[in-house]
Amino acid sequence: MNDVVCLRNVTKSFHQRLVVDDVSFSLKAGEVVAILGPNGAGKTTTISMILGLIKPTDGAVLLFNRQPHEKQVRERIGTMLQEVSVIPGLKVREILELIRSYYAQPLSTDELINLTGLTDQDLITRAEKLSGGQKRRLSFALALAGNPELIIFDEPTVGMDISSRNRFWETVRMLAAQGKSIIFSTHYLQEADDAAGRILLFNEGKIVADGTPEEIKARISKQTVSFIIDPDVSLEKLYLHDEIKDIYRKNNRVYVQSDHTDRILEFIFQEKIGARDILVERGKLDDAFQQLTSSNKEAI
Amino acid sequence: MRAFQMQCRAEIIRVTRNRYFVFWSLLMPILLYYIFTNVVNTHASDQTAWQAHYLMSMTAFSVMGSSIMTLGIRMVQERTQGWSAFIRITPLSDRIYFAAQMAGQSFIHLLSITIIFIAGALINGVSLTALEWLLSGLWILIGSFPFLALGTLIGLMKKVETAAGVSNVLYMVLAVAGGMWIPLEVMPKTMQTIGKWLPSYNFGNGAWEIVHDGTPNWNNILILIAYSALFMLLSKYIRRKQEAV
Ligand SMILES: Nc1ncnc2c1ncn2[C@@H]1O[C@H](COP(=O)(O)OP(=O)(O)OP(=O)(O)O)[C@@H](O)[C@H]1O
Ligand SMILES: [Mg+2]
Numbered sequence: 001m002n003d004v005v006c007l008r009n010v011t012k013s014f015h016q017r018l019v020v021d022d023v024s025f026s027l028k029a030g031e032v033v034a035i036l037g038p039n040g041a042g043k044t045t046t047i048s049m050i051l052g053l054i055k056p057t058d059g060a061v062l063l064f065n066r067q068p069h070e071k072q073v074r075e076r077i078g079t080m081l082q083e084v085s086v087i088p089g090l091k092v093r094e095i096l097e098l099i100r101s102y103y104a105q106p107l108s109t110d111e112l113i114n115l116t117g118l119t120d121q122d123l124i125t126r127a128e129k130l131s132g133g134q135k136r137r138l139s140f141a142l143a144l145a146g147n148p149e150l151i152i153f154d155e156p157t158v159g160m161d162i163s164s165r166n167r168f169w170e171t172v173r174m175l176a177a178q179g180k181s182i183i184f185s186t187h188y189l190q191e192a193d194d195a196a197g198r199i200l201l202f203n204e205g206k207i208v209a210d211g212t213p214e215e216i217k218a219r220i221s222k223q224t225v226s227f228i229i230d231p232d233v234s235l236e237k238l239y240l241h242d243e244i245k246d247i248y249r250k251n252n253r254v255y256v257q258s259d260h261t262d263r264i265l266e267f268i269f270q271e272k273i274g275a276r277d278i279l280v281e282r283g284k285l286d287d288a289f290q291q292l293t294s295s296n297k298e299a300i
Numbered sequence: 301m302r303a304f305q306m307q308c309r310a311e312i313i314r315v316t317r318n319r320y321f322v323f324w325s326l327l328m329p330i331l332l333y334y335i336f337t338n339v340v341n342t343h344a345s346d347q348t349a350w351q352a353h354y355l356m357s358m359t360a361f362s363v364m365g366s367s368i369m370t371l372g373i374r375m376v377q378e379r380t381q382g383w384s385a386f387i388r389i390t391p392l393s394d395r396i397y398f399a400a401q402m403a404g405q406s407f408i409h410l411l412s413i414t415i416i417f418i419a420g421a422l423i424n425g426v427s428l429t430a431l432e433w434l435l436s437g438l439w440i441l442i443g444s445f446p447f448l449a450l451g452t453l454i455g456l457m458k459k460v461e462t463a464a465g466v467s468n469v470l471y472m473v474l475a476v477a478g479g480m481w482i483p484l485e486v487m488p489k490t491m492q493t494i495g496k497w498l499p500s501y502n503f504g505n506g507a508w509e510i511v512h513d514g515t516p517n518w519n520n521i522l523i524l525i526a527y528s529a530l531f532m533l534l535s536k537y538i539r540r541k542q543e544a545v
Contacts, residue, residue, distance in 0.1 A: 051389050074391040085382035089314035101306040102392040126317075142386070 003062070004029050004150050004181045005050060010059035012045055020045050021205040022059075027183065029149070032176045034192035035185040037202030043185040044082050046202070047154050050183070051079060063150065075104060078148035082155050082185075084139045086127035092138055093123040096145065103146035115171050116141040117164070132159040140168065144175075151175065153184040157191065169195050189289045193217070218259070220289055223282050225264045226255045227275035237271045304396050304403075311404025315370060316411075325366045325412055329358040330419045332481070337424055349512065352428060353483070355420035356436060356507035361480045362416055363409045363440050364500060367447035368454065368474075369467045371405055375455025376463040402448065409444055413437045428511055436510040443503045446524050449531035450499075456538050474500040499527040 005027040012020040020042040027033055035043045048054045049061050052068030063073045087095055093109070100106035107115075113123070116137050122130065130138060136159055143151060157165045172195055176182055186192050192199045193213040201209035201216060209216050222245075229235075235247060235254065243264065246257040254275075258264050261280050268275050315321050336342060337351050344350035378384045387397060417433065420426040428436070450470070457463040475481055477491065478500025484492050495501045502523045506516030 053385055053388060071391050071393070074389060077389065079386070079389050081382055081385060083382045085386060087310075087314070087383050088377070089317045090310060094310065094313065098306050098310045099390065101303045102390045104391075146390070 002029065003027060004031075004064060005183065006060075006062045006065075007046075007050070008060045008062075010046070010049060010056045010061060012042075012049060012054070012057050019205050020049070020056075023205075023207055024059075025200060025207065025210060027181055029181055030176070030179045031198060032172075032182045032196045033184075033198045033200060034196035035183065035200050035202055036187075036189060036192045037185075038187060040204075041202040042205040043202055044154055045205075047082075047152060047183070047185060050152060051077070075146065076149045077152065078143040078146055078150075079152045080136075080139045080143045080154065080156050082158075084132075084135045084159075086130065086135055086138055088128040089126065091124055091126050092118065092130070095127055095138065096123075096141060099142050099145045105147055106145050107147045112141045112144055115144055115174075117167050133161055133164055136160055137164065140171075148180070150181045151183070153182070155185055155187070157186070189217075221282055222257050223259065223261045223280070224255050224257045225261050225268070225278065225280050226253045227268065227278040228252060229254050229273060229275050233273055235273070237273065238267060241267055243267075303392055304400050307392070307397065307400035308404045308407070311401055312407055314374075315366075315404070315408045318370070321366060321370055321408075324369070325362045326415055329362040329416055330423075332361075333358040333416070333420065334423055336481075348426075351420070351424040352426050352511040353508055355417070355424075355426050356440075356511055357480045357504055358420075359413055359416045359436075360440050360443075360500075360504045360507055361475050362412050363444045364447045364474065364480075364503060365471050366408060366412065367405070367444045368451050368471050369464075370408075371401070371448060371451035372454030372457075372467050373460060373463050375452065376457055376460050379455075380458075380460060405448065406441065409441055410437075413440055432511055436507045439506045439510060439516060440503075443506055443524055446499050446527040446531060447503070449528050449535070453531050453535045453538070456535055456542065474498060477501075478504060480504050497523070499524060 003026040005025075007026070008024050010020060010023045011018070023042075023046060035046065037043050045054070049056050050063070050068060052061070052073075061068055064076060066073050087098075090098070096109050096112060100109065100112075112118070118134075118137055118141055122134055122137065125134075127135070127138065136156070140156070143153070157168060160168060169191075172182060172184075184195070197212065199209070199211065199213055199216045200207050201220075209219055211219070238244060238247060238256065241263075243258050243260050244256055245259070246255075248255050256264050265278070265280070268278070333354060337354055342350060378387075388394075414437075417437065451467075454463050454467050454470075457466065477495050478484075478498045479487070479495055480500060484495045484501060487495065502520040506520045509516050509520075
């Protein structure tokens with residue numbers, strides 16, 4: 001019961017359209033979790049419910065065992081929303097001071113500047129005149145202003161250049177090392193793999209996979225054994241092994257798909273079917289990911 | 301408490317940096333004041349009384365404008381741009397946020413009133429008793445409440461463009477039909493009858509009465525209270541409907 005975040009059977013529909021469908025998961029202190037999924041998967045909607053910005057149609061969301069909108073919760077969380085917004089008419093330094101004043105134990109302005117890489121020039125610029133990437137940096141600083149225990153980012157790196165991006169993930173890793181709990185959403189498996197210890201794979205409002213990046217990758221990237229074989233040889237015998245997920249012929253080669261390619265090799269030699277030029281391949285992760293989260297509704 | 305102070309300060313800084321505010325709420329009323337008391341001959345029988353009267357008109361005009369426009373449009377902006385959502389996840393309570401906006405806005409009004417009064421004293425040497433300056437200023441400050449309520453009502457609109465358009469039109473119609481630009485007495489009879497029921501006329505009339513050795517009429521006060529209640533109820537109703545989605 002020491003979960004930082006706990007969602008139980010959370011469902012959200014907009015005008016009878018199911019957008020988040022019976023989502024349950026919980027987060028322990030210090031976990032870094034990526035919510036990975038394509039456009040429209042329900043990432044932002046889920047995050048909005050965690051933040052208490054919208055109410056679930058059904059189910060419960062608890063942060064630190066409390067309702068998301070309670071002040072005690074607000075003191076302990078920080079966030080960067082998908083649509084970065086800044087208050088117009090104020091300079092960056094003024095905004096930082098303003099937001100810091102909302103919290104009982106804020107980080108100092110200097111710490112925020114160090115963490116986020118805001119420059120002296122940024123600090124005296126009015127928020128509406130910042131570039132997209134500079135706004136992101138400000139928004140990152142605002143997320144950290146209250147020295148939160150739980151930090152939630154919705155697609156944090158959109159619009160950042162490579163160096164800001166690297167710097168951002170570096171800071172995130174440092175925060176994780178300090179024991180902060182972090183949730184972020186992303187479209188990219190790579191990002192989730194690099195930064196998170198756990199991935200929640202979202203598709204069409206459901207969690208379709210929940211595990212470490214390695215588990216997720218193993219699950220979604222298909223491994224195949226392929227070989228050349230005399231066209232007259234029957235593959236009947238191979239069909240009998242239930243380790244095999246799929247067999248097909250393409251350009252003279254036979255492709256055998258399985259999670260345990262070593263076993264397949266064993267079969268091939270045991271059955272003495274005369275396979276030549278044997279190759280073991282791991283499918284491209286990105287392709288598999290794309291296939292998984294494109295409109296096909298097959299569960300993995 | 302510190303959050304409240306910082307928020308007020310931020311609101312005040314933002315308004316004074318807003319060029320539209322400086323133009324519409326300070327320059328424009330002062331310019332109009334200069335024109336209608338010095339350039340255009342209004343054939344007023346008592347020039348001194350007219351100068352004091354029109355100073356009140358323009359001050360009320362300015363404060364009414366920033367109540368309706370500045371507040372309303374800013375609320376829509378903050379909501380559509382997601383700033384309100386961000387504020388909601390911070391520990392700052394809605395109540396303090398709202399109170400700070402109102403307090404900041406009132407401070408801005410105080411500033412406008414002072415500046416325009418000084419401009420009147422400098423341009424035409426308008427001289428009122430200390431009590432008259434004080435009471436008329438206070439009346440304009442407090443009497444702006446229904447317009448602040450109207451501002452929050454406009455603040456519930458979905459788009460900044462609609463909010464800006466609607467508030468502009470409302471502002472101008474209320475100002476002209478309420479006798480702030482030209483006195484109601486010189487308008488056609490029907491316009492006068494309608495004008496007397498508008499919040500703008502009743503707002504202005506309180507101040508006019510004060511500088512003409514009187515006191516605001518009871519019906520001025522009652523009508524302003526009625527409008528405040530109406531606008532607040534309406535915005536409460538609309539907010540509830542919006543939340544239901
Ligand atoms: N306020 C709303 N009213 C109606 N439908 C909505 C609303 N918000 C989101 N949706 C719908 O819910 C679905 C999920 O949206 P959501 O923003 O959660 O997706 P997402 O995973 O964050 O996508 P993206 O990667 O594009 O940000 C979308 O199909 C969207 O059209
Ligand atoms: Mg999103």
